Amino acid sequence: MKIAIDARPINWYRGTGIGTYTENLLNSLLNIDQLNKYYLYWSLGNYDSFKKSNSEIIMTSRRHHKFFQEDYFPNHLRKEDIDLFMVPQNGIGLLGEGAKKYVVTIHDLIPYTLPETVGKGYLTKFIKEMPSIIEKSNGILTVSEHSKKDILKFFPVDENKIYVTPLAANSNYTPYPxxxxxxxxxxxxxxxxxxxxxxxxxxxxxxxxxxxxxxxxxxxxxxxxxxxxxxxxxxxxxxxxxxxxxxxxxxxxxxxxxxxxxxxxxxxxxxxxxxxxxxxxxxxxxxxxxxxxxxxxxxxxxxxxxxxxxxxxxxxxxxxxxxxxxxxxxxxxxxxxxxxxxxxxxxxSNFSWNKTAKLTLDALNNIYESC
The missing domain is CATH 3.40.50.2000 (Glycogen Phosphorylase B;)
Structure with a gap:
């Protein structure tokens, strides 16, 4: 497969859950998967560790992110004949054009379950975009069985379309003297x-x-x-x-x-x-x-x-x-x-980013092979 991934959250949201998830998942995917080719849409620096024989870094500009998202990405997806386009930040920015199939990671539905705890701008954007994100996605990754239940609660989705891929902790988290x-x-x-x-x-x-x-x-x-x-x-x-x-x-x-x-x-x-x-x-x-x-x-x-x-x-x-x-x-x-x-x-010991990556890769294969 040719897999394109919006990797911009690695630098845009560094230190947050979504930034950590995107960085560690991609590192592990590139290490365990030598069969598929990965195209990583990137912003800012710190990309050397992601330059592998099975990857290509596609540089973008944060200042002109709307151009890249709305024009460049769809054209690049078509030009490279991309099989799967994955958006890890709750699908925000997914336009549904260019690739053969689309995968999103929906981490939670807090704007739906606890809207009073979410900033007004993000709440409005999330509520507006999520129905079309769900509809356009050929597969959905989420981080827990509870989040899967929330997705099924709010949206009429085939549960077989949703794959649970639990998170893991970074290697820095180990007992210190x-x-x-x-x-x-x-x-x-x-x-x-x-x-x-x-x-x-x-x-x-x-x-x-x-x-x-x-x-x-x-x-x-x-x-x-x-x-x-x-x-x-x-x-x-x-x-x-x-x-x-x-x-x-x-x-x-x-x-x-x-x-x-x-x-x-x-x-x-x-x-x-x-x-x-x-x-x-x-x-x-x-x-x-x-x-x-x-x-x-x-x-x-x-x-x-x-x-x-x-x-x-x-x-x-x-x-x-x-x-x-x-x-x-x-x-x-x-x-x-x-x-x-x-x-x-x-x-x-039951959690690791390699396990997360293997579950994710299995999900991507299933989504690609499904009708």
Whole structure:
């Protein structure tokens, strides 16, 4: 097959779930598949590792992205007689012209399920374009069984047209030596106490305020702080104001943006990783934490139980009392915490980008061969 992939998210959305997904999937696909030819629509730099015997980099301009999307891509797809065109960023920008068949990755349908948590501009674009994206696609990839159910709930799609290809964590996420972690966090952030960790952004659907409330009320035997890495803006600023209003600013640390190595350090040293989200298409931070051997406590809703499996404990994120009870049970009992750490590492071994790429390649072959 000749497969064209919109690889622009690798640089456009670097550090986000879609950027991470696109980069790691393409790297693995190019490594495991020597039969097919890949044409990668690229923007900006950092493409050397993607230049392989089975790939061709097609440079585009971000400034003139509409020209490339609406004119250049369709003409190039026709000229090269492309069999499959894959769009990994929820299908946004898919025009349905030029290639023989079209594949999109729909990560979640949050604009449909929780529209109040999505920015107005993106919400309008998503709601407007998604019906035609679904209709034009010959195959749909998604990252969890729950996301597949959401797609079937909102759109009249043959379920055999949807393929579940779970995500994986980057290779940086592995247990780091604890002494080195302690030194780094003390020198960099002044963290010298045991801490509870949350990673995943500050949208209201993430329920970080619920975690802060539970942490404030929990009766813990030792002195803990709550650590919240991530860029603080909009909802994050509101959370900072809330923390001050309840006199918890000495106990809750907002670290700002953290690179992967710093996140892996935090995961490796935390006493407990908590993920209280109301809704996830996958929940990648849960898997990252497990790869680093963190004890994990997370929401029992949407796709998150698929990720955690038997690798940690879950709770109803709408119940503050239940969250408090489990925080106390885990943090006041070292045996429970140590067991959860072992379970995390065991569960994380079920996921890898090579597995994701193999499932994706199987899906692409099936879509190409279908009527």
């Amino acid at each position: 604890k002494d080195a972690c302690k030194s780094y966090l003390k020198e960099t952030f002044g963290i010298d106490k045991n801490f509870i960790l949350y990673v995943g952004g500050f949208s209201t659907r993430k329920n970080v305020r619920g975690l802060i409330d539970a942490f404030k009320q929990a009766k813990l035997d030792n002195d803990y702080i709550l650590v919240l890495p991530g860029s603080v803006k909009d909802e994050g600023e509101k959370l900072k104001d809330y923390v001050k209003s309840i006199n918890m600013d000495k106990k809750v640390y907002f670290l700002g943006y953290c690179a992967e190595e710093t996140l892996a350090t935090l995961y490796s040293l935390c006493s407990l990783f908590v993920y209280p989200s109301f809704y996830e298409g996958f929940g990648l931070p849960v898997l990252e934490a497990m790869c680093c051997g963190a004890p994990v406590l997370c929401s029992n809703l949407t796709s998150i139980p698929e990720v955690i499996g038997d690798g940690g404990m879950t709770f109803n994120p709408y119940s503050t009392d239940e969250m408090i009870m489990l925080l106390e049970n885990i943090l006041n009992n070292s045996d429970v915490s140590e067991s959860l750490s072992r379970y995390s590492l065991e569960r994380s």
